[in-house]
Amino acid sequence: MNKSTSQLYKRKKGILFEKNNILFGKLRPYLKKWFLADFSGIAVGDFWVLKPSDNQARFVYYLIQTSSFYNVSNITSGTKMPRSDWKLVSKTKFYIPMKLSEKHKLGMILYLIDKLINLHERKCEELALIKKALLQKLFPKKDEFKPEVRYKNFSDTWEQRKFFDNIEKVIDFRGRTPKKLGMEWSAEGYTALSALNVKDGYIDFTADVHYANQDLYDKWMAGNDLYKGQVLFTTEAPMGNVAQVPDNRKYVLSQRTIAFNVDETKVTNDFLAVLLRSQNVQHTLKSLASGGTAQGVSQKSLSQLKVILSINPKEQQEIGNFFNYFDSLITLHQRKLEKLKQLKKFLLQNMFI
Numbered sequence: 183m184n185k186s187t188s189q190l191y192k193r194k195k196g197i198l199f200e201k202n203n204i205l206f207g208k209l210r211p212y213l214k215k216w217f218l219a220d221f222s223g224i225a226v227g228d229f230w231v232l233k234p235s236d237n238q239a240r241f242v243y244y245l246i247q248t249s250s251f252y253n254v255s256n257i258t259s260g261t262k263m264p265r266s267d268w269k270l271v272s273k274t275k276f277y278i279p280m281k282l283s284e285k286h287k288l289g290m291i292l293y294l295i296d297k298l299i300n301l302h303e304r305k306c307e308e309l310a311l312i313k314k315a316l317l318q319k320l321f322p323k324k325d326e327f328k329p330e331v332r333y334k335n336f337s338d339t340w341e342q343r344k345f346f347d348n349i350e351k352v353i354d355f356r357g358r359t360p361k362k363l364g365m366e367w368s369a370e371g372y373t374a375l376s377a378l379n380v381k382d383g384y385i386d387f388t389a390d391v392h393y394a395n396q397d398l399y400d401k402w403m404a405g406n407d408l409y410k411g412q413v414l415f416t417t418e419a420p421m422g423n424v425a426q427v428p429d430n431r432k433y434v435l436s437q438r439t440i441a442f443n444v445d446e447t448k449v450t451n452d453f454l455a456v457l458l459r460s461q462n463v464q465h466t467l468k469s470l471a472s473g474g475t476a477q478g479v480s481q482k483s484l485s486q487l488k489v490i491l492s493i494n495p496k497e498q499q500e501i502g503n504f505f506n507y508f509d510s511l512i513t514l515h516q517r518k519l520e521k522l523k524q525l526k527k528f529l530l531q532n533m534f535i
Contacts, residue, residue, distance in 0.1 A: 195226065196224035196225055196226040196227075197224065197225045197229065197231045198222070198223075198224055198225075198231075199219050199222065199223055199224070199225050199231045200219065200222045200233075201219055201220055201221055201222055202218070202219065202220075202234070202237075202239040203219045203231050203232065203233050203234075203239075204216065204217070204218055204219070204231070204232040204233075204234065204239065204242060204243050204246065205217040205219065205225050205229045205230070205231060205232075206229060206230040206232060206246060206255075206266075207227075207228060207229055208228050208229065208230050208255075208265050208266040208268070209227070209228035209263060209264075209265050210263075210264055210265075211252075211255045211256050211258065211264075211265075211266045212256055214247070214252075216243070216246055216247065218239060218240070218243040228265065230266075230268065232246075236282060237282075237286075238282070238285055238289075239289075240286070240289025240290065240292070240293050241278070241285040241286070241288060241289040243289070244288070244289060244292045244530065244534075245276060245278070245534065247530055248530050248531075248534045249530075249531065250276060250534065250535070251271075251276065254270065254271055254274045255271055257270055277534070277535035288533055291529065291533075292526065292529060292530070292533075295522055295525060295526050295529070296526070298522050299519060299522045299523060299526065302515045302516075302518050302519040302522065303519060305515045306512055306515050306516055306519065309508070309511055309512045309515070310382075310512065312508075313383075313505070313508050313509075313512070314461075316504075316505075316508070317456070317459060317460050317461060317505075318330075318461055319331040320501055320504075321456075321457070321460040321461070321462065321490075322340055322462070322490050323462070324462055324465075327339045327340045327341075327342070327490060328340060332497075333497060333500045333501075336492070336494060336496075336497045336500075338492070338493060338494055338497075340490050340491055340492050340493070341490065341491060341492075341493045342488055342489070342490045343448075343488065343489060343491065344485070344487070344488055344489075345484055345485075345487040345488065345489050346484065346485055346487075347445075347448070348444060348445055348448045348449040348454065348489075348491070349442050349443065349444060349445065350443045350444065350445050351442075351443040352440055352441075352442060352443075352481055352484075353406045353408075353435055353440060353441040353442075353443070354440040354481060355402065355435055355436070356417070356438070356440075358402060358436075359437075360394070360398060360402075363398065363401050363402060365397065365398045365401065366398075367392045367393060367394065367398075368393045368394060368395040368398070369393065370393050371393040371394050371395045371396070371398075371399070372393060372394045372395075372396075372398075372399045372431075372432050372433060372434050373387065373391070373392075373393060373431075373433055373434070374391075374392040374393065374394060374433070374434040374436040375414065375433050375434065375435060375436055375439060376390060376392075376436035376437040376438060376439055377416040377417070377418065377419055377420065377423070377437060377438035377439050378390040379436075379439075380414050380415075380416050380423045380424075380425045380439055381423055381425060382423050382424065382425070382459065383424070383425055383455075383459070383505075383509040383512060383513075384425055384509060384512065384513045384516065385414075385425050385427075385428055388520060392434075392436070394434045398434075399432060399434060402434050402435075403432075403434060403435065406435070406441075407432055408427045408432070408433050408435060408441055409427060409430060410426075410427055410428065410429050410430045411426050411427060411451045411452065412426060412427045412441055412442070412443070412451060413425075413426055413441065413442045413444070413451055413454050413455045413458070414426065414427065414435075414439055414440070414441050415439070415440050415441075415442065415458060416438055416439050417438050417439070417440055417478050417479055417480070418438050418473065418476055418477065418478025418479070419438055419476045419478070421467065421468075421471055421477050421478050421479055422458075422464055422467050422468075422479075424455055424458045424459050425455070426451065426452075426455050427441075438478070440481075442454065449491065449498065450495065450498045450499055450502055451502075452498075452499065452501075452502025452503065452505070452506055453491070453492070453498035453499070453501055453502040455502070455505075456501055456502055456505045457489060457491055462490070463487070463489060466487060466488075467479055467487070470483040470484075470486055470487060471483065
């Protein structure tokens with residue numbers, strides 16, 4: 183492959199690229215910025231433009247995503263602004279198939295997997311946008327007490343309450359770590375749920391995975407077992423993510439995440455989960471948050487939170503059930519997406535040397 187460093191655009195500095203050229207971000211290469219062009223244009227910034235020969239664009243595009251290329255390209259110069267060293271990369275030898283047909287097949291397999299990955303990413307994004315729009319319609323706007331859209335047979339005015347009036351207990355182990363308890367994480371056991379696991383409407387079991395053995399679990403949770411459907415809330419980094427415990431397996435409530443025991447005479451878990459993700463509540467949480475880059479909320483801040491909610495348990499359940507179904511669709515596509523990414527990673531590791 184050849185790196186194009188000529189043909190600079192007359193009016194704007196950059197490197198011309200054509201269809202089937204590959205753009206590789208040489209600045210901070212660990213960010214993995216690469217692009218297989220399906221159009222012509224100008225690469226402005228810290229990019230290499232790679233021009234594969236003999237119709238090998240797809241093969242080369244996936245070659246630069248392998249660990250062997252990644253390791254070489256990350257031998258950088260500079261500390262604050264590390265850049266890949268083209269002299270080093272261009273002199274490095276990589277193992278490739280001799281037959282052009284094998285390169286084409288390899289590139290095509292990974293290309294089709296990428297198409298499926300993009301499809302499920304778009305599905306997740308579209309569903310998230312629809313969900314956001316529905317949250318705005320099914321919950322009252324600011325300073326109003328009736329939603330714009332109601333389920334049939336529900337017409338009562340909603341009620342404003344202090345948030346904690348709906349909560350019997352907050353389970354908060356802020357700052358607790360295995361080390362502080364004189365113990366360590368285990369290779370297996372009870373999964374720990376931290377702010378990195380609690381996403382917007384689902385639990386990500388692949389992020390920052392830690393496990394507790396029976397002794398650590400008992401000492402950590404101290405009888406406060408989480409239960410299916412219980413609402414989890416991230417207090418910072420990130421602040422404001424809401425999900426529900428997916429099953430009755432025991433979990434450790436870990437860093438920057440709290441759980442609520444609801445007053446069942448006032449609110450359901452399913453409705454509470456949706457309420458906390460509504461636009462008005464999220465905006466209020468941001469106004470109550472403290473900190474600079476990493477904003478967070480404390481129990482003291484949450485005690486100032488006021489919410490507007492339906493006083494009809496049946497309406498709460500209708501809204502909760504609807505968004506549960508919607509979240510299940512999003513989770514389905516996210517799981518498929520994760521499996522496809524794992525498959526691609528496996529193929530990159532095993533189809534290249």
